[in-house]
Amino acid sequence: MSIIDQLAHIEQDALSTLPTISSVEALAEWKSSYLGKQGAIAKLSRELGTLPADQRPAAGQRFNAVRGTLESALSERETVINSAAQNDAFTREAVDVTLPGRPTVVGRLHPSTRVLRMIDGIFAEMGFQVWESPEVETDTLNFELLNIPADHPARDMWDTFYIDTPAGAEKVLLRTHTSPGQIHAMRAHAPNPVRVILPGKCYRYEQVTTRHEMMFHQVEGIAVGQNITFSDLKGTLIGFAERLYGSGTKTRFRPSYFPFTEPSVELDVECFLCKGDGCRVCKHTGWLEISGAGMVHPDVLRNGGYDPAIHSGFAFGMGPERITMLRHGIDDIRWFFSGDERFLEQFV
Amino acid sequence: MRIPLSWLRDYVDVTLPADELAERLTRSGLEVDAVEKLGVADSELPWDPTLVLVCNILEVTQHPNADRLVLAEVEYGPGLVHTVVTGAPNLYQYKGLGRLNHPLKSVFAKEGAVLYDGHVEGKVKVKLKGKPVRGVMSDAMLCSEKELGISEEHEGIMILPDDAPTGTPLVDYLGDVVIDIDVLPNMARTLSMVGMAREIAALTGQTVRLPDPQVTPSGADINSIAKVTIEATALCPRFTATMVKNVTIKPSPFWMQRRLTMAGMRPINNIVDISNYVMLELGTPNHTFDADCVANNHIVVRTAKTGEQLTTLDGRTHQLNDGHLLVCDTAQALSVAGVMGGESSEVSERTRNVLVEAAVWEPTIIRRMSTAFKLRSEASKRFERGVDPEMLDLSQRRLTQLLSDYADGHVVTGMIDVRSQPKREVVIALSTHEVKRILGLTFTRDQVAELLAPLGFVCTPHDVDTLHVAVPSYRGDVSHTADLCEEVARMYGYDNLPSTIMADELPVQRTNLTREREHFTRDILTGAGLNEAITYSLTSREAAAKLDPAELEADHYLRLANPLSPEREFMRRSILPTLLESANVNIRERGVTRLFEIGRVYHPRPDAILPNEPLRAAVVLAGPRVPASWQSSTPESMDFFDVKGAIECLVERLRIADVTYAPSTVPYLQPGRAADVMVRHGKELVTIGHFGELHPDARERFGLPAVRIGVAELDLHTMLELASVPRYQSISRYPATTQDLAMIAPVSVSAEQIEKSIRKYSGNALSNVEIFDVYTGAQVGEGMRSIAYRITLRASDRTLSDDEVSKIRAKIIRGVEFDTGAKIRS
Numbered sequence A: 001m002s003i004i005d006q007l008a009h010i011e012q013d014a015l016s017t018l019p020t021i022s023s024v025e026a027l028a029e030w031k032s033s034y035l036g037k038q039g040a041i042a043k044l045s046r047e048l049g050t051l052p053a054d055q056r057p058a059a060g061q062r063f064n065a066v067r068g069t070l071e072s073a074l075s076e077r078e079t080v081i082n083s084a085a086q087n088d089a090f091t092r093e094a095v096d097v098t099l100p101g102r103p104t105v106v107g108r109l110h111p112s113t114r115v116l117r118m119i120d121g122i123f124a125e126m127g128f129q130v131w132e133s134p135e136v137e138t139d140t141l142n143f144e145l146l147n148i149p150a151d152h153p154a155r156d157m158w159d160t161f162y163i164d165t166p167a168g169a170e171k172v173l174l175r176t177h178t179s180p181g182q183i184h185a186m187r188a189h190a191p192n193p194v195r196v197i198l199p200g201k202c203y204r205y206e207q208v209t210t211r212h213e214m215m216f217h218q219v220e221g222i223a224v225g226q227n228i229t230f231s232d233l234k235g236t237l238i239g240f241a242e243r244l245y246g247s248g249t250k251t252r253f254r255p256s257y258f259p260f261t262e263p264s265v266e267l268d269v270e271c272f273l274c275k276g277d278g279c280r281v282c283k284h285t286g287w288l289e290i291s292g293a294g295m296v297h298p299d300v301l302r303n304g305g306y307d308p309a310i311h312s313g314f315a316f317g318m319g320p321e322r323i324t325m326l327r328h329g330i331d332d333i334r335w336f337f338s339g340d341e342r343f344l345e346q347f348v
Numbered sequence B: 001m002r003i004p005l006s007w008l009r010d011y012v013d014v015t016l017p018a019d020e021l022a023e024r025l026t027r028s029g030l031e032v033d034a035v036e037k038l039g040v041a042d043s044e045l046p047w048d049p050t051l052v053l054v055c056n057i058l059e060v061t062q063h064p065n066a067d068r069l070v071l072a073e074v075e076y077g078p079g080l081v082h083t084v085v086t087g088a089p090n091l092y093q094y095k096g097l098g099r100l101n102h103p104l105k106s107v108f109a110k111e112g113a114v115l116y117d118g119h120v121e122g123k124v125k126v127k128l129k130g131k132p133v134r135g136v137m138s139d140a141m142l143c144s145e146k147e148l149g150i151s152e153e154h155e156g157i158m159i160l161p162d163d164a165p166t167g168t169p170l171v172d173y174l175g176d177v178v179i180d181i182d183v184l185p186n187m188a189r190t191l192s193m194v195g196m197a198r199e200i201a202a203l204t205g206q207t208v209r210l211p212d213p214q215v216t217p218s219g220a221d222i223n224s225i226a227k228v229t230i231e232a233t234a235l236c237p238r239f240t241a242t243m244v245k246n247v248t249i250k251p252s253p254f255w256m257q258r259r260l261t262m263a264g265m266r267p268i269n270n271i272v273d274i275s276n277y278v279m280l281e282l283g284t285p286n287h288t289f290d291a292d293c294v295a296n297n298h299i300v301v302r303t304a305k306t307g308e309q310l311t312t313l314d315g316r317t318h319q320l321n322d323g324h325l326l327v328c329d330t331a332q333a334l335s336v337a338g339v340m341g342g343e344s345s346e347v348s349e350r351t352r353n354v355l356v357e358a359a360v361w362e363p364t365i366i367r368r369m370s371t372a373f374k375l376r377s378e379a380s381k382r383f384e385r386g387v388d389p390e391m392l393d394l395s396q397r398r399l400t401q402l403l404s405d406y407a408d409g410h411v412v413t414g415m416i417d418v419r420s421q422p423k424r425e426v427v428i429a430l431s432t433h434e435v436k437r438i439l440g441l442t443f444t445r446d447q448v449a450e451l452l453a454p455l456g457f458v459c460t461p462h463d464v465d466t467l468h469v470a471v472p473s474y475r476g477d478v479s480h481t482a483d484l485c486e487e488v489a490r491m492y493g494y495d496n497l498p499s500t501i502m503a504d505e506l507p508v509q510r511t512n513l514t515r516e517r518e519h520f521t522r523d524i525l526t527g528a529g530l531n532e533a534i535t536y537s538l539t540s541r542e543a544a545a546k547l548d549p550a551e552l553e554a555d556h557y558l559r560l561a562n563p564l565s566p567e568r569e570f571m572r573r574s575i576l577p578t579l580l581e582s583a584n585v586n587i588r589e590r591g592v593t594r595l596f597e598i599g600r601v602y603h604p605r606p607d608a609i610l611p612n613e614p615l616r617a618a619v620v621l622a623g624p625r626v627p628a629s630w631q632s633s634t635p636e637s638m639d640f641f642d643v644k645g646a647i648e649c650l651v652e653r654l655r656i657a658d659v660t661y662a663p664s665t666v667p668y669l670q671p672g673r674a675a676d677v678m679v680r681h682g683k684e685l686v687t688i689g690h691f692g693e694l695h696p697d698a699r700e701r702f703g704l705p706a707v708r709i710g711v712a713e714l715d716l717h718t719m720l721e722l723a724s725v726p727r728y729q730s731i732s733r734y735p736a737t738t739q740d741l742a743m744i745a746p747v748s749v750s751a752e753q754i755e756k757s758i759r760k761y762s763g764n765a766l767s768n769v770e771i772f773d774v775y776t777g778a779q780v781g782e783g784m785r786s787i788a789y790r791i792t793l794r795a796s797d798r799t800l801s802d803d804e805v806s807k808i809r810a811k812i813i814r815g816v817e818f819d820t821g822a823k824i825r826s
């Protein structure tokens, strides 16, 4: 058998065994037995010298061609085997994607904090800055300077916790609203304009029920200047309601009474649960009360250091817990201060 | 204030359906709490006008087959007679009397009528169907009040007055709508039917009809029989008195009882009912004395003498002093002015002559007395809000007319009228400029006048844009231009006023850095996996004593004078007690808690009436560090180092420099697992809080389970003051090299001491030091500990050579040994 015939035999042999190979190891063995330095082709090529000189170039070319054919067959087979091996690995490593993921531990903000931040943010855009004042106050700041003298029937609107103080000393109490902050803020700014919101805890001497807490948050706002009107109050509160409940939210302004404002107003927004048709939450009125407000009473302006003949302003107040309850459908205010994580973890 | 529309219609035409009227009132500042409908078409139980009728009971006979039933022969229209089977006990007495001389009036319901079932609890509707009852066909009935939805009364059938019109649909006779209004403190004027009628007339363009009672007095003028002296002139602006003789005490007429009931008052007898009726009708509380018990027919209004006593109608005896105002005769106190009558001059069955008082009082004295004596009444409610002094004349006429008509009395000629203060005349100058300045909308002078006039304000043009507005006597709440602006806005409609964006100068904007950082702190702690709680600021010393028993006797608390309960009597000095109470619930419910709270605590100051309210942050951690899962069913429990990790995170992210930790001896922490947090504040080293694991004794006092409870409480106010803005550190482009050093030292040498020393000797090349292993045990010997540090070295301008690194390493080893005695572990 000639060298060329032997070469053809090797090529055929190699190509016929290649498809039966399925492991990386067997493929390496196949490579060394045909294409290696001690492989069949290399061994045979050493006999090229026995050929007549004129036949050598053609035989040489033939050797190169066979090598090329086997190498490209090898690389094809390699690809097939590798991808099969990878697929096997994928199968071995596959997981049940419906098993739960590894728990991450994240904490949540108190829902009242969330809503307070929203309120802060909305009013900050309208130029209201946060002003904080004490929770323990004098009767003078909490009532007298806000036009609520002792023995005035309006005092019934605020059931008050008093601090045990010696007889004859000035009465000290837990603020029933953040309104004393109005006086503090006005006095700090007068006669310059003031525009602040006053968030914080307030207290009422009230039996705790699903709807009433003895401790709660309030956000009060006040704007005083030389050119502030009831229409500005309306615009500000409508702006707030639209930011909180979506643009186009229907509002209703009702006359009301607060001793420290005149005219006084109650702001209702259309009940977003029943769209005004009436439901249990809105007590079948179609409206939800969200803020009490009004033009700052001339006496209160004077107590804050402004001249009511020149200055005017408005004030408003709202309860973050009530807004939170409506927002999330919470039916019992007592959860707010329970510290119960089954409650706290329900919010973002 | 309950307003039965049937009563209101006496004074004003109600032109709107009840629900629309309610909406209109609400939008005008008279907040309607409820609209109650009785018997009318859209009520809960409409009385069918063809089936539920006023009837006559002509005769009552025994049921032939049942002892407890009777047969009533009923006439419900001309020639319409029906026999009804009933068990009503209030008919038994008429059995066998034959044709009644005086037929009874009642309510007849025909087959098909829908009524409430009288025999079951609550309101269950049933349709009346004919069926034989013990052999007698029963297809109609006589109704109890419960069956009609009028009251809970089901003891017998409802008996109507003799003048009830037989055959009339009951809905026309008794059907009504009551509007219940939550009257705000400045709306005293609407605490009467007439007052409400005025308001409704103004809102709906109607006119008010005041009652015009006619009396026929006789005999000598009262001024010649009786006398009134006001000594306390500042407290009693006006006092009037009339007299009615030979009265008969009996029940008041059915219509009056009905109106009082619908308005929420209980009928008593004709004298009391007439007094209440006029109070509700005209808004003027009044009082009737037994005239024969008034010594010398001389009334004296004066303050009490200290030590004086008075027994009021409710049988209580009050000790009086000069802060109390009395109506007296020349011998003794007769009543607490405007609040409650006295027993001695009470109108009783024996009363023949009545002295009628109608007066006004200074509102604050009424409120002080009604609060002090705990006597809040319909009368005191009106007096403390202000009663119209000019309504007294009409009130007296009305009172005497009703006493004449319904108590058969003879009205004595004349009225005693003592005014101690002149009639209040208030005129306010109101300019269109002022209206615009407050409301933001331009009105003409005449528009303003047109808006105010229907409310009774008399407006006189003063100049081209100013009105002089005379305030009616019943508007005691109006004294400023601001009050008039509110009335203008109210009549114009709040919703019709424009909405504008403030055009006023924007005040200087300043950042509230503390508040921003407080919020940042919340974000840091939630980022560290903690849930934010807000607990009560009010607590008890017992709760605080669970943390530290010494608190039980402590007097450094702010204490409430009127706590709701002993559990909420003191203002907290620390957040931990209330936070631990919450943590306890969480541990019991879920086996884990990770809470923080940021809030104020309250520290009284000896030199000031108001306390300090420092801001604190508290943390409680207990239970598994991560939730158990299918990958790790028994995660490790949190301990000291979890709390410390949260604090370090806070310190690092707030960029507070020079924070150090040292063993603590605070009593509520377990010794050896307790630390103080200290920081350099100016030149001083101050403690800004403590953390560690709760002492087992404290844990037991809180009733917490026996697990490690990590707690911390920090002075957040100081921490936020010391917080700083991070400074950028340049990042080296050259490679780092790490060196591991295990140092052996006695346990008493702290990790911090060794680390400090390492830092000291590492020079500029030090980039990081971390501890990767801590070992105590046989290999290092008793009382010794090995701490392994991984030190990262890196130069900013070159790659460190091996030679440089080994020099630094040697220097560190020598230095640490010199400073702390720690030796390199071989």
Ligand SMILES: [Zn+2]
Binding pocket: A271, A272, A273, A274, A275, A276, A277, A278, A279, A280, A281, A282, A283, A284, A286, A287
């Ligand atoms: Zn609704």
